[in-house]
Amino acid sequence: MDTNAPMNKALLKLEHLSMKFGGLVAIGDLSFEARRGEITALIGPNGAGKTTVFNCITGFYKPTEGMIRFTGKDGEEFLLERMPDFQITAKAKVARTFQNIRLFSGMTVLENLLVAQHNKLMKASGYTILGLLGIGGYRAASAQAIEQAKYWLEKAELTDRADDPAGDLPYGAQRRLEIARAMCTGPELLCLDEPAAGLNPRESLALNTLLNDIKANTGTSILLIEHDMSVVMEISDHIVVLEYGRKISDGDPESVRTDPRVIAAYLGVDDEEVEDVLTEVGDEEIIEDLDAGPDPEHGPAASASMLAGSVSETVEHRDDERVTVSKGASKAAQVEARAAKAASGRTGIAKASTDKASSAKAKGKKADKPAARAVRPAAKATTSATSASKGVSNRLAAPRGNRPDDLTLIKGIGKINEKKLNEHGIFHFDQIAEWKKIDVEAAESYLAFDGRIAREEWVKQARQLGKGKTAKPTTDKQRGGTKS
Numbered sequence: 001m002d003t004n005a006p007m008n009k010a011l012l013k014l015e016h017l018s019m020k021f022g023g024l025v026a027i028g029d030l031s032f033e034a035r036r037g038e039i040t041a042l043i044g045p046n047g048a049g050k051t052t053v054f055n056c057i058t059g060f061y062k063p064t065e066g067m068i069r070f071t072g073k074d075g076e077e078f079l080l081e082r083m084p085d086f087q088i089t090a091k092a093k094v095a096r097t098f099q100n101i102r103l104f105s106g107m108t109v110l111e112n113l114l115v116a117q118h119n120k121l122m123k124a125s126g127y128t129i130l131g132l133l134g135i136g137g138y139r140a141a142s143a144q145a146i147e148q149a150k151y152w153l154e155k156a157e158l159t160d161r162a163d164d165p166a167g168d169l170p171y172g173a174q175r176r177l178e179i180a181r182a183m184c185t186g187p188e189l190l191c192l193d194e195p196a197a198g199l200n201p202r203e204s205l206a207l208n209t210l211l212n213d214i215k216a217n218t219g220t221s222i223l224l225i226e227h228d229m230s231v232v233m234e235i236s237d238h239i240v241v242l243e244y245g246r247k248i249s250d251g252d253p254e255s256v257r258t259d260p261r262v263i264a265a266y267l268g269v270d271d272e273e274v275e276d277v278l279t280e281v282g283d284e285e286i287i288e289d290l291d292a293g294p295d296p297e298h299g300p301a302a303s304a305s306m307l308a309g310s311v312s313e314t315v316e317h318r319d320d321e322r323v324t325v326s327k328g329a330s331k332a333a334q335v336e337a338r339a340a341k342a343a344s345g346r347t348g349i350a351k352a353s354t355d356k357a358s359s360a361k362a363k364g365k366k367a368d369k370p371a372a373r374a375v376r377p378a379a380k381a382t383t384s385a386t387s388a389s390k391g392v393s394n395r396l397a398a399p400r401g402n403r404p405d406d407l408t409l410i411k412g413i414g415k416i417n418e419k420k421l422n423e424h425g426i427f428h429f430d431q432i433a434e435w436k437k438i439d440v441e442a443a444e445s446y447l448a449f450d451g452r453i454a455r456e457e458w459v460k461q462a463r464q465l466g467k468g469k470t471a472k473p474t475t476d477k478q479r480g481g482t483k484s
């Protein structure tokens, strides 16, 4: 692989990209670039449009507007939005992995890596039987393919499992195998869709090592969608943040993690992510202020952001569905509005936020939260609303024996979601372990998730955890019963 191509120059440039599904603007006027030799992360709350961006880059979707310019290492330019997906892989050398693992699970680990090089081998065979029998370049190409596979087996720490069926590997190892398989195609750009999803800390570390190794030694650039902030902040050179399909922040990890628009965009969506940002920023008062919702004096106007652009109040989604985005739903826009309003003498958003947080405290109450931010099809929302009104079927008034389980041991549940679950009468692993589809829908509704509980396999995790329970001290609130 060529590691001599000019580094830090734009390899991928998205220019005013938009993607609409019916009336739903999944991506709106998005521009950013990914530079050669760097790891660029694309982050944002659920439904922000990250996967849609990937699908446009890799040719799964044709964008409604805009350009995707890709400059190869020899200077050749490709307009990806005009190319069919197989050419994007073969000519521009863009490889990707998916949110859900897509390996040949019945094949061995090694076979998966060799199959990835099928196109290269077929080309070397000249598509003739003589070629396949070893005349011409096939033999050399096949030896090279094996070397390549061995190299990536080692890098992915999978040499010992080379002959095992891929489906038998632990989850984290399967993730690394997917990346190794993509690397066997010799990509210039590797697009990874949530590679750390469902990994334990040890597996996350192994993933970080692998990605850093790719960056340091191969010349392959990486575009990464990831919710795990420890991975994003640790390995990214450059982060682009989306909210409702608009770019709200773009910069290095340091500038992005302290950007109040970013913190705001994450609030109320995914408590783990919020907690991570909170920890990074270390200012509870800013968070309290952002969580307090729109400033009633200022009004939840359309975004004042040059970056975020306006958020439509109501958009249509295919013919039979309708999606509503609440007025003022963009929290990034709320932050900007407050920043603009900050009186003279205040030196920045942090000070403004602190002042407002103090005044909210002084009034002894917290402003209403803005309406739920998740954008989802009406049909689904209706089902969820029905389920939510019933609630989960096995809720309790209080934890049994005043000893709730530590639900944060379920990967995907942070302190905020645990609190919400407790408020809805869920305290124990066995309760979650028994959830049926309707219960999952009800829980998703009040946690404002869309498919995440199933994706993160909470029910399965709860079953396993139920076998070796971990209890934690009961709070007064929990002893006093629940709201639902």
Ligand SMILES: Nc1ncnc2c1ncn2[C@@H]1O[C@H](COP(=O)(O)OP(=O)(O)OP(=O)(O)O)[C@@H](O)[C@H]1O
Pocket (backbone or CB within 6 Å): 021, 024, 026, 044, 045, 046, 047, 048, 049, 050, 051, 052, 053, 375, 376, 377
């Ligand atoms: N094929 C499609 N048809 C209709 N709407 C779609 C389609 N694909 C995506 N969307 C909508 O576009 C919006 C952005 O979705 P997308 O999957 O890109 O978000 P995301 O940021 O990747 O979310 P997540 O983090 O949950 O994976 C969502 O409102 C989604 O419902």
